[in-house]
Structures are given as C-alpha cells and as structure tokens.
Amino acid sequence: MSDKEPKIQVIIRKRPLNSKEISKGDIDILFKTSSNSLVVREQKLKVDLTKYIEEHNFAFDGVYSEEVSNHELYINTVQPIVLAAFQGAKVTCFAYGQTGSGKTYTMMGEANTPGLYLLAARDIFEHRNELLPEIKVSVSFYEIYCNKLLDLLNDRNKLHVREDAKQSVNIVGLVHRPVETVQNLMSIISQGMEKRTTGQTGANDDSSRSHAVLEISLKNSKKTLGKVSFIDLAGSERGADVSNSDTKTRIDGAEINKSLLALKECIRALDQEKKHLPFRGSKLTLVLKDSFIGCCRTIMIGNVSPGLFSCEHTLNTLRYSDRVKELKKTGTKDSNPLMLLRQNSTIVKIPSEEPKPMSLLYKKSGEEGRLRSKGLLSNHNNLLSCSTDFSKVNFMKKHEFLMQEIAEKEDELVTAHQKVLGEIQNLMEFENNILNEVLEPGSDMIMYINKLENVLSYKEAVNTEIRKKVEILKKAIRDEEIFNAVLNIQKPAIDLFDLNHDDFLENIPFD
Numbered sequence: 193m194s195d196k197e198p199k200i201q202v203i204i205r206k207r208p209l210n211s212k213e214i215s216k217g218d219i220d221i222l223f224k225t226s227s228n229s230l231v232v233r234e235q236k237l238k239v240d241l242t243k244y245i246e247e248h249n250f251a252f253d254g255v256y257s258e259e260v261s262n263h264e265l266y267i268n269t270v271q272p273i274v275l276a277a278f279q280g281a282k283v284t285c286f287a288y289g290q291t292g293s294g295k296t297y298t299m300m301g302e303a304n305t306p307g308l309y310l311l312a313a314r315d316i317f318e319h320r321n322e323l324l325p326e327i328k329v330s331v332s333f334y335e336i337y338c339n340k341l342l343d344l345l346n347d348r349n350k351l352h353v354r355e356d357a358k359q360s361v362n363i364v365g366l367v368h369r370p371v372e373t374v375q376n377l378m379s380i381i382s383q384g385m386e387k388r389t390t391g392q393t394g395a396n397d398d399s400s401r402s403h404a405v406l407e408i409s410l411k412n413s414k415k416t417l418g419k420v421s422f423i424d425l426a427g428s429e430r431g432a433d434v435s436n437s438d439t440k441t442r443i444d445g446a447e448i449n450k451s452l453l454a455l456k457e458c459i460r461a462l463d464q465e466k467k468h469l470p471f472r473g474s475k476l477t478l479v480l481k482d483s484f485i486g487c488c489r490t491i492m493i494g495n496v497s498p499g500l501f502s503c504e505h506t507l508n509t510l511r512y513s514d515r516v517k518e519l520k521k522t523g524t525k526d527s528n529p530l531m532l533l534r535q536n537s538t539i540v541k542i543p544s545e546e547p548k549p550m551s552l553l554y555k556k557s558g559e560e561g562r563l564r565s566k567g568l569l570s571n572h573n574n575l576l577s578c579s580t581d582f583s584k585v586n587f588m589k590k591h592e593f594l595m596q597e598i599a600e601k602e603d604e605l606v607t608a609h610q611k612v613l614g615e616i617q618n619l620m621e622f623e624n625n626i627l628n629e630v631l632e633p634g635s636d637m638i639m640y641i642n643k644l645e646n647v648l649s650y651k652e653a654v655n656t657e658i659r660k661k662v663e664i665l666k667k668a669i670r671d672e673e674i675f676n677a678v679l680n681i682q683k684p685a686i687d688l689f690d691l692n693h694d695d696f697l698e699n700i701p702f703d
C-alpha cells in the first residue's frame with residue numbers, strides 16, 4: 193500500500209428510475225458528463241409560470257451511472273483497497289444519500305446482485321485462505337438508532353461507549369462473531385439485517401433513521417491487525433426532520449443531522465491531514481474514531497436518485513459529498529476543466545428571478561405575535577428587526593446545547609430508575625422478612641415500626657428523587673420545543689440545518 197494512494201475517495205452512484213417513479217411521470221434529470229463529473233438539470237418555474245432550467249455541475253473522484261452493477265462498482269472502488277486491511281489498514285466505506293437512493297442495494301445487494309459486503313468478504317476469505325491462514329476473521333454489526341448503540345448480533349442489546357485512559361474508544365459488550373467462510377459471514381449479516389429492519393416497531397422506516405455499522409476484523413494472535421467497515425448511513429433527509437412537530441422525531445432528526453455534519457468534518461479533517469479530528473462531535477464519529485486515525489483508507493459513496501421529484505435531496509447529497517473532500521491539490525490526471533471548479537451552477541434559457549427581500553419572508557406567518565402573546569418571546573426580543581443578530585452558529589450552538597441537555601437528562605433518569613428497580617427487589621425481600629418476623633408470636637413491635645419507617649422514608653426519598661429527574665427531563669424537552677417554535681419563524685432566513693454549510697461545526701468546540 194503506497195502513501196501516494198488517495199486516503200479518501202468520494203464517488204457518486206446514480207440508481208435507475210423505478211417503475212413507481214415512471215408511472216408518476218417523474219423524469220431523469222441527472223446526466224453523467226465524464227468518468228468523474230455529472231450535471232443535474234433542475235427544472236424551475238418563474239413567477240409567471242414559464243419554465244427554465246438551472247444546470248448544476250459537479251466533479252468527484254468517480255461517477256457511476258445507473259447501468260453500472262454492484263460488481264463493477266466494487267472492482268473500481270473498494271477492491272483496490274480492501275486487502276490493505278491485511279497490512280494493518282482501516283478500510284472504511286460509507287453509503288450516504290436520501291432514503292431510497294440505493295444505499296442498502298449498494299451495501300447488501302439483492303438476491304442475484306451481491307452487494308459490497310459479500311464481494312469484499314469473498315476477496316478477504318480468498319486472500320486469507322491462500323496466503324495468511326493464521327489470520328482470524330470476526331464480524332460485528334450494530335446500529336446507531338436514536339443516538340443509542342444497538343447490537344444487531346445480540347437482539348438489539350443496548351451498548352455503551354467508553355473511552356479508556358489511552359483514549360481508545362471501546363464499545364462495551366459488542367458481540368464479535370468469529371467467521372470461517374463467506375456463507376457463514378453472509379448468514380450472520382442477514383440475521384443482523386433482519387433485526388435492523390424489523391427492530392422495535394416493525395416498521396421499515398426505522399432502517400432509514402439508523403446508521404448501520406458492519407465491521408470485519410482481521411486478528412493476528414488476538415491483536416486486531418486491520419479492519420474493513422461498511423457504514424450504511426441514515427437517510428440524509430432525516431436530518432431535516434428537525435422542524436417536525438413531533439418532539440421525538442425532531443430529536444432523532446437533530447441527532448442524525450449532527451452525526452452527518454460531524455462525519456463530514458472528520459473526513460474533511462482527515463483529507464486535510466489535520467492533527468485534530470472532531471470525532472467527539474457525535475456518537476457515530478466517536479465509535480468510528482480508530483477508522484480516522486493512523487493508516488486508513490476511506491470511500492464515501494454518495495447515492496442519488498435520478499428523478500426530478502428528488503432533485504432537492506439529490507443536490508443536497510451532491511453538495512455534501514462535494515464538501516467532504518477538498519479540491520485535489522496537484523497533478524490531477526483528469527484534464528476535465530470541471531475538476532478545477534468542482535461545483536458550479538448555470539441558469540440556462542431564462543435568467544433567474546430576483547430573490548425576495550428578507551422582510552417579506554419574515555412577515556409571512558403572524559407566528560411572532562402568537563408566540564409573544566404566549567410569553568415565549570419577550571418584548572425586546574423582536575425577531576423581525578434583529579434578524580442579523582441571529583447567526584447560524586449561535587442557533588446551532590444553542591440547539592446543540594438543548595439537545596445535549598435532553599440526552600443527558602434522559603440518561604440520568606434511566607440510570608437512576610434502573611438503580612432503584614434493582615434496590616427495590618432487595619427492599620421487597622427485607623420487607624417480607626420484617627413482616628414474617630412481626631407475625632411470629634412474641635415479636636418486637638417497636639423494632640418492626642422502626643424498620644418499616646426506615647423502609648417508607650427510603651421509598652419516599654427515592655420517589656422524590658426520581659420525580660425530580662422526570663421534571664428536569666420534561667423541562668429540557670419543553671425548552672427545546674419553545675426554541676424550535678422560535679426557530680421555525682426564523683427558518684426562511686436562516687436555513688440552520690442546511691447540511692452543505694461548512695461553517696457550522698468549525699466554530700463549535702467539540703473537543
């Protein structure tokens with residue numbers, strides 16, 4: 193493995209239009225223009241209803257159109273680096289994109305179309321069996337769902353992340369299954385996939401709200417030599433659920449948003465060879481810490497849907513992927529002038545309309561008065577006039593803080609509740625004993641009263657403590673809801689959760 197090989201590759205994969213999209217009249221607006229560039233032809237309407245097209249050009253390390261099979265994609269992207277794991281590298285492959293854009297199709301594949309998991313497993317076992325039979329292969333498979341780590345190979349058991357004194361990140365209790373054959377590995381993965389999609393609610397929807405992490409570890413006399421990880425990320429549009437009216441959906445959405453932003457920052461830092469990686473920015477990047485340090489090879493696959501109806505999400509995926517990696521510094525083989533621009537947009541046919549003045553956007557809802565009458569906005573807090581005071585970073589920091597509060601308070605409550613449940617079992621035994629004692633002839637009534645009073649005082653203290661924690665968590669949730677209501681008024685002007693802005697996390701001290 194040479195140092196000249198790129199540490200990070202960003203490629204785009206387009207899926208074909210499906211029959212449902214075609215029957216709804218959707219059309220393909222995504223065109224590959226060279227081996228590493230593409231154009232999105234966005235159809236827009238002027239206010240007078242005349243149509244115009246805005247062309248968005250992008251360039252990446254590779255662009256794969258709809259006729260490219262999983263096998264061809266694998267040969268060109270993952271295969272050249274997968275065996276580096278035998279030399280100690282951490283090889284990581286991400287699939288990013290909106291729900292339904294082909295992430296799982298790429299990773300897992302379908303009945304007659306093996307995906308990257310299987311194709312990589314075949315090469316790993318072939319290489320191991322032929323040249324390094326002493327190497328042991330094991331697999332772990334977990335998901336990050338609602339900011340919780342769940343073991344897909346152990347009935348979705350909740351896992352905990354710990355950083356040790358040497359700052360290594362460990363996932364406590366994660367099952368690592370030893371595997372001997374490709375079939376063995378694939379049947380374990382299938383079991384895990386089943387757990388992921390049918391999860392707690394039985395809804396497929398869950399899979400697009402979780403990041404699935406599959407790790408194939410290579411061990412040499414108990415020491416991990418190298419690792420190949422595949423991460424099927426949550427649907428990127430889920431991050432936009434932050435303004436949803438349902439608090440739980442909003443909190444989950446904010447977590448997904450946070451993790452995708454943190455991931456982008458970590459890969460960018462890796463690309464720019466920065467010493468400091470902001471991996472503590474989210475649980476996802478924290479658990480992947482060792483994939484970002486030392487000898488690593490990373491591939492980001494941006495999966496995109498081709499249809500006009502998915503245009504906004506497709507552009508978001510392309511912009512996110514574009515920002516993950518800096519312009520190639522020198523000596524790019526490709527002479528395509530787009531490589532120099534990386535990304536540009538042109539309006540064709542008709543020039544675009546003038547942007548609306550901000551003041552019109554603000555005044556659209558009358559929401560401000562409603563909030564003020566409810567006491568959610570103070571008199572001097574005039575949202576309409578002080579819009580320039582609200583910077584994206586300040587909003588992000590504040591929201592980040594409120595979400596953190598909810599997560600912390602939830603953890604505190606659950607831990608305290610679990611502890612109390614354990615103690616109550618002992619207490620019940622104790623109460624049974626004192627009851628039995630008092631029922632004995634000639635028992636000591638005063639002793640019984642003293643002991644019972646102690647039990648009752650303990651129960652009261654515990655209940656008060658737990659109730660206090662319930663109230664604190666409820667308040668944290670309420671604070672976030674109020675903040676969110678205010679935020680929704682600001683939204684037209686401040687697209688706070690736009691994944692494509694880089695300046696969000698750069699100003700937030702994660703570490």
Ligand SMILES: Nc1ncnc2c1ncn2[C@@H]1O[C@H](COP(=O)(O)OP(=O)(O)OP(=O)(O)O)[C@@H](O)[C@H]1O
Nearest residue numbers: 207208290291292293294295296297298399400427
């Ligand atoms: N390259 C492709 N060629 C043919 N069909 C594809 C391709 N990519 C995706 N599909 C089809 O598109 C549909 C959605 O794909 P998939 O389930 O992989 O999306 P996803 O991004 O994983 O969505 P989710 O986030 O919900 O898990 C599936 O029916 C799949 O068969």
